[in-house]
Amino acid sequence: MATVANYANIFVRYDLIGAGEAKGARVSSKDAALQKVLQCVIEGDVDNIETVVVEALESKDPMTIINDGLIKGMNEVSRLWDEGVYYLPQAIVASDAMLTGIEICEEKLGKAIEKKGTVVTHTAEGDIHDLGQKIVNALLRANGYEVIDLGKDVPVDDVVAAVKKHQPVMVTGTALMTTTMTAFERISKRLSKDGFTLPFVCGGGAVSLEYVTGFELGVYGKDASQASGMANDAVNGMSWGQLREKWNS
Numbered sequence: 001m002a003t004v005a006n007y008a009n010i011f012v013r014y015d016l017i018g019a020g021e022a023k024g025a026r027v028s029s030k031d032a033a034l035q036k037v038l039q040c041v042i043e044g045d046v047d048n049i050e051t052v053v054v055e056a057l058e059s060k061d062p063m064t065i066i067n068d069g070l071i072k073g074m075n076e077v078s079r080l081w082d083e084g085v086y087y088l089p090q091a092i093v094a095s096d097a098m099l100t101g102i103e104i105c106e107e108k109l110g111k112a113i114e115k116k117g118t119v120v121t122h123t124a125e126g127d128i129h130d131l132g133q134k135i136v137n138a139l140l141r142a143n144g145y146e147v148i149d150l151g152k153d154v155p156v157d158d159v160v161a162a163v164k165k166h167q168p169v170m171v172t173g174t175a176l177m178t179t180t181m182t183a184f185e186r187i188s189k190r191l192s193k194d195g196f197t198l199p200f201v202c203g204g205g206a207v208s209l210e211y212v213t214g215f216e217l218g219v220y221g222k223d224a225s226q227a228s229g230m231a232n233d234a235v236n237g238m239s240w241g242q243l244r245e246k247w248n249s
Contacts, residue, residue, distance in 0.1 A: 027076045033059060034069045037101065041073030042080075044093030046100060053101045062105035066113060070101045074142040081139070082225055088135055095138040115146040117169040117235045119227075120162045122150035124204075125183045129176035132204050135224040136172055143228035156183055160190045163198070169234040172227060174204040181206050188215045199240040201230055209248060219243045 025042050029035040033056040040049040056065050077094040080086040086094075106112050119140050123130040130152040137147050148166050150158060163171055171191075175181035184202045191200065202212045203221030212220040217240050221227060226247060233243055 025076055025080070027072060029068065029072075031060075031068075034065070037065060037069030038073040038076075041070055041094055041097050041101070042076055044090055044097055046093055046097045049097040049100050050104060053104045057105070057108055062108045063113075066102060066105050070098045070105070071144070074098045078139060078142050078228070088131065088138075091138045091142075092134060095141050099141060116144040117231065118146040118148060118166050119231055120148045120150065120159070120166055120168045120171040122154040122159055122162075122171075122173055123152035124173055124175040124180040125153060125155050127175050127177055127180035128152050129204075130174065132174040132176075132224055133172070136174070136221075136227045139224060139228050140231060143231070145228070145231055156186050156190065159187050160194070163191060163196060164194070168198065170199045170201060170231050172201045172203075172221065175202070175207055176205045178206045181211065184212070184218070185215045188217045192216045197240060199230065199234050199238075199243045201227065201243075213244060213248055216240075220248050 027038060027042075029038055033052070036052040037049075037056055039045070040052050053065060053069075056069065074094060077086060077091060081091050102113065121133055121136055121140070123133045133149075133152070137149055140147050148162055148168065150162055159171065159173070171187075173184050173187065175184070181202070181204070184200070184207075188200055191198070196217075198217065199219045200217040201219045201221045203224070207220070209220045209222075212218040219230065219240060221230070230243055230247060233246065238246070
């Protein structure tokens with residue numbers, strides 16, 4: 001009987017390869033303090049991000065740390081995600097590290113940094129599969145957006161109420177099941193009736209281009225990585241119809 005001499009590669013989490021060592025990362029800083037911040041974000045080092053940011057604040061102003069350390073590092077994470085080097089675990093822990101660092105810098109500033117805009121995200125009523133939404137949240141935050149995360153199994157009324165309250169530039173919905181994605185059309189009708197004209201980006205395993213483009217405000221999101229680009233277009237004044245034409249043609 002053959003025996004296994006080396007067990008090292010049997011239980012390997014290939015989706016996590018590169019997380020701790022930031023393999024494939026291209027950005028760096030000549031400043032030692034900012035380099036530590038960069039590394040913590042790119043490596044998703046939530047345990048040490050507070051320490052390195054506090055140390056950096058001894059010699060750097062908060063906005064320098066935010067722009068040249070935290071955001072720069074997260075932009076690199078976004079690139080690694082786009083190129084398939086990083087997966088969901090890396091994106092989430094990197095986003096957590098960045099947000100922790102930003103909170104520390106905001107305390108030093110005495111105010112919150114200005115966000116590009118607000119996006120409301122949710123997973124459809126009756127659906128508990130929120131993996132896609134979590135990816136969208138991480139990437140939107142990485143690109144400077146305030147995310148109002150409504151969570152999973154969100155009633156139509158709650159989505160409409162959140163849009164009225166937060167006045168976002170865009171709202172997103174994810175669904176894995178055909179039985180739950182029907183909530184999207186109901187949301188669209190309610191928002192349109194109340195005079196809202198913002199893009200409503202819908203995606204997920206059960207959702208199709210034909211379905212989403214069949215109702216007003218709907219823009220089909222084929223992949224979570226499109227969310228930040230769509231939000232950028234919305235902030236820059238593109239209507240939901242223009243977004244649909246650009247992203248769904």
